[in-house]
Amino acid sequence: MGPLSVNELISENTNLFLAFIIGIGFGFVLEQSGFSSSRKLAGVFYGYDTVVLKVFFTAAITAMLGLLFFSLFGWIDLSMVYVNPTYLTSAIVGGIIMGAGFIMGGYCPGTSFCGASIGKLDAFVFIGGLFLGVFIFGIGYPIWDGMYLAKFLGSPKISTTLGLTDGVFAILLIMVALAMFWVAEWAEKKFPREEY
Amino acid sequence: MAKSIEIKKTKYLNPYIGGVLLGIVLLAANFVSGRGLGASGAIKSAIVTVETTIAPVSSESSGFVKEFRQSHAGNPMKTWLVFEMLGVLVGGFLSGAFAGRLKFKVEHSPKITSMKRLFLALGGGVLFGFGSQLGRGCTSGSALSGMAVLSLGGFITMMAIFGTAFALAYFFRKNWI
Numbered sequence: 001m002g003p004l005s006v007n008e009l010i011s012e013n014t015n016l017f018l019a020f021i022i023g024i025g026f027g028f029v030l031e032q033s034g035f036s037s038s039r040k041l042a043g044v045f046y047g048y049d050t051v052v053l054k055v056f057f058t059a060a061i062t063a064m065l066g067l068l069f070f071s072l073f074g075w076i077d078l079s080m081v082y083v084n085p086t087y088l089t090s091a092i093v094g095g096i097i098m099g100a101g102f103i104m105g106g107y108c109p110g111t112s113f114c115g116a117s118i119g120k121l122d123a124f125v126f127i128g129g130l131f132l133g134v135f136i137f138g139i140g141y142p143i144w145d146g147m148y149l150a151k152f153l154g155s156p157k158i159s160t161t162l163g164l165t166d167g168v169f170a171i172l173l174i175m176v177a178l179a180m181f182w183v184a185e186w187a188e189k190k191f192p193r194e195e196y
Numbered sequence: 197m198a199k200s201i202e203i204k205k206t207k208y209l210n211p212y213i214g215g216v217l218l219g220i221v222l223l224a225a226n227f228v229s230g231r232g233l234g235a236s237g238a239i240k241s242a243i244v245t246v247e248t249t250i251a252p253v254s255s256e257s258s259g260f261v262k263e264f265r266q267s268h269a270g271n272p273m274k275t276w277l278v279f280e281m282l283g284v285l286v287g288g289f290l291s292g293a294f295a296g297r298l299k300f301k302v303e304h305s306p307k308i309t310s311m312k313r314l315f316l317a318l319g320g321g322v323l324f325g326f327g328s329q330l331g332r333g334c335t336s337g338s339a340l341s342g343m344a345v346l347s348l349g350g351f352i353t354m355m356a357i358f359g360t361a362f363a364l365a366y367f368f369r370k371n372w373i
Binding site for chain 1: 207208209211212214215216217218219220221222223224225226227228229230231232233234235236239240242243244247258259260261263274276277279280281282283284285286287288289290291292295297298299300301302303304305313314316317318319320321322323324325326327328329330331332333334335336337338339340341342343344345346347348349350351352353354355356357358359360361362363364365368369371372373
């Protein structure tokens with residue numbers, strides 16, 4: 001059955017229309033959770049507001065379990081679902097650069113659009129920076145394409161790499177997340193916060 | 197007093213409920229399109245459009261545009277992530293409207309000026325934009341969506357993003373606390 005567009009059960013235009021609808025859900029949930037506020041987002045790095053950690057890991061686990069159960073029920077063919085490829089060097093270096101951008105700018109790309117949608121001017125400026133950053137990557141591509149394409153490992157699953165089944169890995173991840181949520185709740189009590 | 201506390205508590209959605217809802221949105225994306233959510237990909241589409249419109253001949257020979265073309269045939273703006281991100285703007289706006297949060301403002305710590313905040317937002321944006329291209333996706337496309345499909349690279353990128361931000365938090369503390 002699923003994925004619908006890969007199995008050509010829906011037309012390309014329907015797929016794009018559903019992308020728009022899913023995007024509305026994405027933006028709505030982000031904003032409702034407070035991801036339109038850079039100070040709320042940055043709070044996770046100081047312990048005064050850990051909403052990012054809670055929403056992020058709950059979402060990843062919900063979607064992961066959803067996919068595993070959908071597969072079990074035969075509702076989705078996981079072999080047709082895109083697994084992000086692993087280029088070890090660029091995954092690490094790109095992540096480090098993004099982390100620096102996160103603590104400096106207070107947003108990530110998705111949340112900056114969310115912030116801009118309710119009028120945050122710092123989010124508009126951050127988006128301007130995003131365009132500039134992507135443009136710089138594009139014009140200088142020959143300089144860093146070696147690093148971009150280095151250490152290609154295919155599209156391995158972390159469960160396979162660790163020698164676990166998907167289900168066992170899922171249970172471990174849930175336990176790690178619960179431990180982090182416990183620390184997060186403790187940190188929010190310990191570090192003072194203000195509402196903004 | 198009691199009333200104001202109650203308002204503060206109900207200001208935002210419970211984060212665990214928000215997380216489950218976001219997870220369902222991500223699951224829906226995978227069920228419909230066979231791929232997760234994303235954000236930086238839409239910006240790449242826009243940049244490719246601008247480059248190929250302004251300098252059609254020279255840009256098509258650039259490695260960046262070629263790499264994009266391999267996975268996206270046709271009009272670069274007619275892609276899943278572009279439509280999804282247009283939806284994000286609508287969804288965020290609707291949520292802000294319902295919650296009474298629509299307001300033009302620069303959000304920053306009282307310890308810094310608006311100008312400094314905007315300057316840092318620009319710098320952060322440039323770094324994030326660049327890093328998202330190198331890392332083949334941002335927090336949404338690489339970290340969150342990658343983790344949901346158990347991608348090794350997704351977990352590595354997630355740890356690199358959050359690890360670096362934690363490591364640098366001390367140096368940027370005045371901007372936030």
